Amino acid sequence: xxxxxxxxxxxxxxxxxxxxxxxxxxxxxxxxxxxxxxxxxxxxxxxxxxxxxxxxxxxxxxxxxxxxxxxxxxxxxxxxxxxxxxxxxxxxxxxxxxxxxxxxxxxxxxxxxx
Amino acid sequence: xxxxxxxxxxxxxxxxxxxxxxxxxxxxxxxxxxxxxxxxxxxxxxxxxxxxxxxxxxxxxxxxxxxxxxxxxxxxxxxxxxxxxxxxxxxxxxxxxxxxxxxxxxxxxxxx
Numbered sequence: 001x002x003x004x005x006x007x008x009x010x011x012x013x014x015x016x017x018x019x020x021x022x023x024x025x026x027x028x029x030x031x032x033x034x035x036x037x038x039x040x041x042x043x044x045x046x047x048x049x050x051x052x053x054x055x056x057x058x059x060x061x062x063x064x065x066x067x068x069x070x071x072x073x074x075x076x077x078x079x080x081x082x083x084x085x086x087x088x089x090x091x092x093x094x095x096x097x098x099x100x101x102x103x104x105x106x107x108x109x110x111x112x113x114x
Numbered sequence: 115x116x117x118x119x120x121x122x123x124x125x126x127x128x129x130x131x132x133x134x135x136x137x138x139x140x141x142x143x144x145x146x147x148x149x150x151x152x153x154x155x156x157x158x159x160x161x162x163x164x165x166x167x168x169x170x171x172x173x174x175x176x177x178x179x180x181x182x183x184x185x186x187x188x189x190x191x192x193x194x195x196x197x198x199x200x201x202x203x204x205x206x207x208x209x210x211x212x213x214x215x216x217x218x219x220x221x222x223x224x225x226x
Contacts (some may be wrong), residue, residue, distance in 0.1 A: 010182040033214075042118075043158070043201070056213075090157055100150060103214075105157035 001028050004106035006091050012112045013081065021076040021109045023091030029104075031097040032074040035090040037108070043090070046049060049074060050097040081113045115140050120217035128225055131192050135220045137202030138184045146171050147178055150201040152219065157199055161187075186224045189222075197224045 001073050004025045025032065034046040048056035049068040063085075065077040074091055088110050092103040120137045126134040127133050139147075147164035162169065164185045175188040189196055201218035 035216075042220075043216040044217075045214055048214075060212075102160045102163060105159065107157050 002033075003104050004088075004093055005093060006106035006109050008109055009107060010094075010110050010112075012114060013078070015081060017081075018077070018079040019064075019113075021075075021089055021091075022076040023106055024070055025074075025091075025093040025104070025106075027093055028102060029093035029095055030071050031094045032068060032071070033092040033094075033103065034074065034076050035092065037088040037090060039087075040041055047076075048097055055097060080111065081111075083113050086111055086113045117213075118202055118217040119142060119198075119214045120220045122218055124221040124223050126223045126225060127192060129192060129194060131224075132190045133187065133192055133222065134186055134188045135200055135202075135222075136184050136186050137204075137217050137220075138182075139204045140208045141204070142180075142183050142205045144183075144204045146205040146217060148176075148177075148203040149176055149185075150203055150216075151185050151198045152201055153198050160215075161200070167215075170221075180205060187200075192222075192224050194224050194226065197222060203217070 007022045031050045033048050036044045046060045047066040052068050060065045063080050067075040090108045091106040094103045118139050132197040149161040156176040156204045162171050168177045173190045174222050177186045188195045199221050201219045204215050206213045224226040
């Protein structure tokens with residue numbers, strides 16, 4: 001199993017749809033992250049979970065709803081998105097949030113909102 | 115001033131050349147620093163951490179200058195496979211108020 005997996009890899013959804021992105025890490029890490037990467041912009045950290053508890057929410061609109069049922073799984077629930085939400089959504093994990101440990105990224109879900 | 119700033123490039127250098135990038139950060143209390151590399155349409159991958167004493171991994175050398183608040187990445191004897199975007203990452207601390215900040219990246223293109 002590769003370290004961090006994400007499904008689906010590509011997603012096209014309408015503005016009224018509800019969908020979920022899934023992330024799974026097989027590295028025994030305790031912190032998981034959601035990032036958004038738009039064209040020509042730096043990665044934007046959206047949410048951080050440390051030991052299954054959400055520790056950071058960087059002013060993300062409520063149409064994005066994260067869920068972390070355990071340290072290995074992370075979901076991002078999407079509803080009533082806007083076209084400007086089209087981007088690459090990356091999941092990452094690290095040993096824990098409060099440490100020097102590096103982050104390992106999944107391949108991302110390329111989302112297009114029509 | 116942006117919290118983390120990088121020269122976007124592109125840097126276009128011949129194979130075998132030495133190339134260096136800098137990344138400046140604004141928060142003097144920043145705790146840890148990393149260089150990631152991102153290939154086109156792929157996820158970022160950790161290249162190396164940056165330690166206070168500087169560190170080297172093969173052809174790659176990373177340096178931290180806390181006084182001037184920048185980190186650097188030096189690539190010697192560059193290869194075609196080094197072509198990528200290099201992201202500077204700064205972790206401002208370990209409390210709930212701290213942040214992980216990515217730079218916009220520096221594009222490097224190595225030509226034969």
